[in-house]
Amino acid sequence: MIPITVVRIGPDEEALVLEVLRSGQLAQGAYVERFEQQFANVHGVAHAVAVNNGTTALVAAMQAHEIGPGDEVITSPFTFVATLNAILEAGATARFADINDDYNVDAAAMAALVNDRTRVLLPVHLYGCMADMPAIEAVAADEDLVIIEDAAQAVGATCHGRPAGSFGTGCFSLYATKNLSTGEGGMITTDDDRIADRLRLLRNQGMRARYQYELPGHNYRLTNLSAAVGIPQLDRLTEMTEARRKNAAALRAGLSGIDGLLLPPEPADGWDHVYHQFTVRVTPDARLDRDTAVDRIVAGGVGAGVYYPSTVFDYECYRAHPNVVLDDVPRATEIASQVLSLPIHQHLSDADVDTIIETVGAVFSS
Numbered sequence: 310m311i312p313i314t315v316v317r318i319g320p321d322e323e324a325l326v327l328e329v330l331r332s333g334q335l336a337q338g339a340y341v342e343r344f345e346q347q348f349a350n351v352h353g354v355a356h357a358v359a360v361n362n363g364t365t366a367l368v369a370a371m372q373a374h375e376i377g378p379g380d381e382v383i384t385s386p387f388t389f390v391a392t393l394n395a396i397l398e399a400g401a402t403a404r405f406a407d408i409n410d411d412y413n414v415d416a417a418a419m420a421a422l423v424n425d426r427t428r429v430l431l432p433v434h435l436y437g438c439m440a441d442m443p444a445i446e447a448v449a450a451d452e453d454l455v456i457i458e459d460a461a462q463a464v465g466a467t468c469h470g471r472p473a474g475s476f477g478t479g480c481f482s483l484y485a486t487k488n489l490s491t492g493e494g495g496m497i498t499t500d501d502d503r504i505a506d507r508l509r510l511l512r513n514q515g516m517r518a519r520y521q522y523e524l525p526g527h528n529y530r531l532t533n534l535s536a537a538v539g540i541p542q543l544d545r546l547t548e549m550t551e552a553r554r555k556n557a558a559a560l561r562a563g564l565s566g567i568d569g570l571l572l573p574p575e576p577a578d579g580w581d582h583v584y585h586q587f588t589v590r591v592t593p594d595a596r597l598d599r600d601t602a603v604d605r606i607v608a609g610g611v612g613a614g615v616y617y618p619s620t621v622f623d624y625e626c627y628r629a630h631p632n633v634v635l636d637d638v639p640r641a642t643e644i645a646s647q648v649l650s651l652p653i654h655q656h657l658s659d660a661d662v663d664t665i666i667e668t669v670g671a672v673f674s675s
C-alpha cells in the first residue's frame with residue numbers, strides 16, 4: 310500500500326527531543342522561541358507566535374483583532390471544518406464566497422458579500438497553493454478589512470515572492486499530516502507588533518509579567534518538545550517541498566489525457582505551490598463516479614482520499630446554526646462532488662510514483 314501520508318521523524322529530531330527531555334524544560338521555553346524565530350524568517354515576517362494547534366491559531370488571530378459577535382467573516386466554502394469552527398468559536402458570523410477552478414476562494418465573490426458588518430476576509434490556501442492574495446489584498450484595502458490567512462496547508466508557499474502568512478495574520482497548522490508536523494501544533498505570523506503582543510498575551514492567560522493580567526486569556530501554548538520536532542524539519546523545508554513538486558510534475562505528465570480525469574490547474578505565474586495535496590477531479594464524462602474511483606484506487610494499493618466531500622457548512626449542525634449564512638456556492642458544491650487526492654508526499658520513491666500512475670490509469674480505462 311502506498312499511503313497518502315507518511316510521518317517519518319529522523320535522527321535530528323530525535324537528538325533535539327532528547328536534548329529537551331534532558332533539560333527538564335518540557336513546556337514553552339527557549340526551543341519554542343528558536344522555532345518561532347526560524348519560522349518568521351522563512352515566512353518573511355516580523356513575528357511568529359507558536360500555539361498548540363492550527364484551530365487555536367485561527368481563534369487567537371480573530372481574538373487578537375477583536376472579532377466577535379455581530380462581525381461577519383468571509384471565507385471559503387471549500388475547506389477543512391476548523392476554518393468554520395474557529396469563526397463560530399470567536400462568536401462571529403460566517404459567510405461563504407464561491408471558489409475558482411484552482412480550488413481557492415474567488416476575490417470578486419468575496420467583494421460581492423461585503424456589507425456594513427464585514428470585518429474579515431479569511432482566504433484558505435487550499436492544498437498548498439495560495440489564494441489570489443494580491444486581489445484579496447486590494448478588496449481588503451478598499452473596504453478597510455482585516456486579512457486572516459488560513460495557511461494551515463501552505464507552509465513555505467509563495468505568491469509573487471511573498472510567503473503565505475505575510476499578507477495578513479497567517480495561521481498555520483503543524484498537525485501530524487501537514488507538510489511540516491509536530492504532531493499537534495500551530496503558528497501565527499504577523500508584521501504587526503500590536504497584534505503579536507496581543508497574541509502572546511492571549512496564548513498565556515493574558516499575563517505579561519507574573520500574575521499581571523491584561524486581558525482574559527487562555528492556555529494556547531506549544532511545548533519545547535513539539536518545537537524540537539519542528540526545528541529540524543524547518544531546516545529541511547525547501548528540500549521537502551522540492552520533492553513534492555517533483556512528484557507533482559511526474560503525476561501531471563503520467564496522468565494527462567485520461568478521459569474524465571481533470572488534473573489540478575498549473576499554478577499561475579508567480580505562484581509557488583507546496584503540494585500539500587495533489588487533487589484531481591473526476592468529471593461526468595468519466596466511466597465511473599468519484600466514490601467508485603476512490604474505492605478502486607485504494608483496492609489497487611494506492612491511498613486516495615476525498616478532501617472534502619461537501620461544502621464546509623453542508624451539515625445539519627451548521628445549516629441550523631444562527632451564525633452561519635447559507636450563501637449560494639455552485640462551483641464549490643460541484644467541485645466537492647468531484648475531488649480525489651493522490652499521494653504526493655516527499656517519501657514517495659520513483660517506483661511509487663509509477664505505481665500511482667499505472668493504478669489510476671487502469672481504474673479510469675477499465
Ligand SMILES: *Cc1c(COP(=O)(O)O)cnc(C)c1O
Nearest residue numbers: 362363364389391392461482484
Ligand atoms: C489542518 C487544518 C486546520 C486546523 O489545524 P489543526 O492543527 O488540525 O487544528 C485549519 N484549516 C485547514 C485548511 C486545515 O487543513
